[in-house]
Amino acid sequence: MKQNAGRTLTVLVIAMIVSLSGCIPTKTVRTNADRLGLTFGVAVQAADVLDPKSMKLMISNFNEIVPENTMKWGVIRPLKDFWNWSDMDNMVAFTEKHHMRMKGHTFLWHNQNPMYVNALKNRDEAIALMTEQITTVMGRYKGRIYEYDIANEVLADDGSWRDTIWYRTIGPDYLDIAFRAARATDPDAKLLLNDYSNEVKGQPKADAFYELVRGMKERGVPIDGVGFQMHLSADYPVDEEAVRANICRFADLGLTVTFSEIDVRVKLPVTPEREAAQIGIYTKLMEIALSEPSVKSYVMWGYTDLRGWIPQFFSGYGSAHLFDRQIKPKPAYLSLKKQLEDWVK
Ligand code: XIL
Numbered sequence: 001m002k003q004n005a006g007r008t009l010t011v012l013v014i015a016m017i018v019s020l021s022g023c024i025p026t027k028t029v030r031t032n033a034d035r036l037g038l039t040f041g042v043a044v045q046a047a048d049v050l051d052p053k054s055m056k057l058m059i060s061n062f063n064e065i066v067p068e069n070t071m072k073w074g075v076i077r078p079l080k081d082f083w084n085w086s087d088m089d090n091m092v093a094f095t096e097k098h099h100m101r102m103k104g105h106t107f108l109w110h111n112q113n114p115m116y117v118n119a120l121k122n123r124d125e126a127i128a129l130m131t132e133q134i135t136t137v138m139g140r141y142k143g144r145i146y147e148y149d150i151a152n153e154v155l156a157d158d159g160s161w162r163d164t165i166w167y168r169t170i171g172p173d174y175l176d177i178a179f180r181a182a183r184a185t186d187p188d189a190k191l192l193l194n195d196y197s198n199e200v201k202g203q204p205k206a207d208a209f210y211e212l213v214r215g216m217k218e219r220g221v222p223i224d225g226v227g228f229q230m231h232l233s234a235d236y237p238v239d240e241e242a243v244r245a246n247i248c249r250f251a252d253l254g255l256t257v258t259f260s261e262i263d264v265r266v267k268l269p270v271t272p273e274r275e276a277a278q279i280g281i282y283t284k285l286m287e288i289a290l291s292e293p294s295v296k297s298y299v300m301w302g303y304t305d306l307r308g309w310i311p312q313f314f315s316g317y318g319s320a321h322l323f324d325r326q327i328k329p330k331p332a333y334l335s336l337k338k339q340l341e342d343w344v345k
Contacts, residue, residue, distance in 0.1 A: 027341070027344075028060045028061065029060070029061045029062075029336070029337050029340060030059075030060055030061050030062055030063050032337075032340040032341060032343075032344045033062075033063055033298075033340060034063055035344050036290060036340065036343055036344060037296075038289060038290065038296070038297070038298060038340075039063060039064045039101060039258075039296055039297035039298070039299070040061070040062055040063055040064065040297075040298055040299075041062055041063070041064030041065065041066055041101070041103065041297055041298070041299035041300065042058060042061070042062045042064070042065065042066065042299065042300045042302070042303050043065075043066040043067070043068040043105070043261065043299065043300065043301045043302055044058065044065055044066070044067070044068060044091070044302075044303075045068055045069065045070075045307065046067070046069075046070050046087035046090070046091070049065070049090050049091050049094040050090065053327065054303075054327075055094070057303065057323070057327065058098075058100075058303075059098045059100075061303075062100065062300075063100050063101060064095075064100055064101040064102070064103055064146070064297065064299065065091060065094065065095050065100055065101070065102055065103070066102075066103040066105050066260075066299055067087075067088065067091055067104070067105060068105075068301070068302065069112065070087045070088050070091060071088055071104050071105055071106070071137070072105075072106065072109065072111075072112040073107070073109070073112065073113050073114060073117055073133065074112045074113055074114045074117075075087075075112065076088060076137070077114065077133065078114050079114065079116070080114075080116045083136070085140070088141075092141055092144050092145065096144065101146040101147075102141075102144065102145045102146055103145065103146060103147050103148065103149070103299070104137065104138075104141070104145045104147070104148035104149065104189075105148070105149045105152070105194075106148075106149035106150070106151065106152040106194065107130070107133055107134050107137070107148070107149070107150055107151065107178065107182075108130065108150065108151040108152065108154070108164075108166050108174070108175075108178055109151070109152040109153060109164075110153065110162060110164040110165065113165065117129070117165060118165055120165055120169050121169065122169060123169055123170050123171065125169070126165070126166065126169035126170050126174075127170055127174075127177060130166065130170070130174065130177070130178060130181075131177070131178075131181045134150070134178060134181045134182050134185060135181060135184075135185045138182060138185040138186045138189065139185055139186070141186075142185065142186045142189075143186065143188060145186075145189060146189065146190065147189060147190035147191070147192060147224075147225075147258075148182065148189055148190070148191060148192065149192050149193075149194040149227060149260070150175075150178050150179055150182050150191050150192065150193065150223075151166075151175055151178060151193055151194070152194045152195070153194070153195050153196065154167075154175065154193070154195065154212070155195060155198075155205055155208055155209055155212065156205075157197065157205055158204060158205065159204045159205045159207065159208025159209070160208070175193070175212075175216065175221070176216065176219060176221045179191055179216070179221050179222050179223055180221065180222060182222070183222035190224040190225060190256075191222060191223055191224050191225075192223070192224065192225045192226060192227050192258060192260075193212075193213060193216075193223060193225075193226050193227065194226070194227030194229065194258075194260050194261075195209055195226075195227065195228075195229065196228075196229040196230075196231055196261075198210075198226070198228055198229075198246075199228035199230065199243050199246055200239050200242045200243060200246065201242045201243070201245040201246035201249065202242055203242075206246060209226070210246070210249060210250070213226055213250070213253065213255065214253060217253050217254070217255070223255065224255065224256060225250075225255050225256035225257060225258055225296070226250055226255055226256075226257055226258070227257075227258045227259075227260030227261070228243075228246075228257060228258070228259055228260065229260050229261035229262075229301075230259045230260070230261060230262045230263075230285065231261055231262075231263055231265075231301065232262070232263070232264045232265070232281055233264070233265050233266075233267075233314075233317065234264055234265065234266045234267070234274050234275075234277040234278040234281060235267060235277070237277070237280065237281065237284075238281055238284045238285065238288075240284060240288065243288060244288060244292060247288070247292045247294060247295060248292075248294075250294065251292075251293070251294035255294070256294050256295070256296045257292070257294055257295045257296070258295075258296060258297040258299065259285055259289060259295065259297065259298050259299060260297070260299050261299060261301040262282075262285060262298065262299060262300050262301060263300065263301045263302065263308070263310060263320040263321060264278045264281045264282055264320055264332070265310045265314055265317040265318065265319070265320040266278050266317060266318065266319045266320065267316060267317055268316055268317060268318050268319070270318075270319045275319075275331060275332075278319075278332055279331055279332045279335045282322075282332045282335065282336055283335050283336065283339055285298065286298060286336055286339050286340075287339070290343055300321070300322060302320075302321055303321055303322055303323050303327075304321050304323040304324070304325065304327050305318060305319055305320065305321050305323070305324050305325045306324075306325045306326075306327065308320060308321060322336070
C-alpha cells in the first residue's frame with residue numbers, strides 16, 4: 001500500500017515536470033492530427049497572421065496554412081515590375097515560428113489575374129512569364145514552402161480543357177512546362193494539380209481529370225499529388241464508394257490526394273436537419289482522409305462564418321465553416337475534434 005502510494009507520487013511528479021517542460025503536448029486538434037500523420041490545414045487571409053486571436057486559433061488547431069488569396073498572381077504581382085512580398089513573407093515566417101507547414105496557392109488560374117497576364121498574346125511570351133512567376137516565387141521560398149498548387153481548375157465542367165489565358169496562348173503542354181519549371185526550382189517541394197468536381201469517380205469531369213493526370217505521369221511530368229477542393233453542399237451526401245475508388249486510382253499512379261479547400265455550405269436558414277447533414281459530410285470526409293493512406297491532407301477553406309466566399313458565390317447558402325461569426329466552435333468543429341480524439345485512442 002505504502003509502496004503503491006510512493007510510486008503514484010513519483011509518477012505524478014514526473015508527469016508534472018514533463019508537462020511543465022512542455023515535452024508532452026496537450027491534446028489539441030492539431031496535436032491529434034500530428035499524431036495521426038494528417039495535415040490539417042486552413043486557408044487564411046493576410047491579416048489572420050497579424051491578429052492575436054486568430055493566430056491563437058490557428059496555432060492550436062491547424063498544422064498547415066494556405067494563403068487564401070495572398071499568393072494569387074494579381075495579389076502578389078499586381079504589376080509586371082512590382083512584387084507585393086510582405087504578406088506572403090509574413091505568412092511563411094508565421095508558419096516557421098509555429099512549426100506549421102506552408103502551402104502555396106496558386107500559380108496558374110483563370111481568376112484573379114492582373115491585366116498584363118490576361119493581355120498575353122503569344123506562346124513564347126506566355127511561357128517566359130509563367131516560368132518567371134514560378135521560379136521567382138519558388139526560388140524566394142525554396143525549402144520553406146512544403147507544397148504548391150501549381151495549377152488550379154484547368155478543366156471545364158464537362159471535362160474539356162478550360163479556355164484560359166495559358167491554354168489559349170501556350171496550348172495543352174502548359175502544365176508540363178509549369179510542373180517541370182517548378183521541380184527544377186525547388187526539388188523538395190510537393191507539386192499538386194488542384195480542381196473542383198473531380199472527386200467522384202465516374203463523373204465526366206473527374207474521369208477527364210484522372211486521364212489528364214495519368215497522361216502527365218506517363219510523360220514523366222513531375223507531379224506529386226492532386227487536390228480535390230471539396231467545396232460541398234449539405235444538400236448532397238458524399239458518394240463514399242466513388243470517392244474512395246477515385247483516391248485509389250490516383251494512389252495506383254503513385255500520387256497523394258489532398259482535400260484541399262473544404263467547406264460545406266448549408267441552405268439558409270440553418271435547421272437541425274441541415275446542420276446534421278453538414279456534420280455528416282465533414283466527418284465522412286475525415287473518415288476517408290484518415291483511412292485512405294494516400295490522403296495526406298484535410299484543408300479547410302477558411303475557418304469562420306464571419307468571413308468567407310460562400311454567401312457571395314452561392315446565393316442563399318452560408319454557415320459553411322467550423323467557427324461561427326463570433327469565432328466560437330460550432331457542432332461540426334466539435335464532431336471533428338472528437339473524431340480525431342477517437343482515432344488517436
Ligand atoms: C476564393 C477566395 O476564397 C475568395 O476570397 C476570392 O474572392 C475568390 O477566390 N477555388 C479556389 C480558390 O481555388 O482560390 C477560391 O478562393 C475558391 C474556389
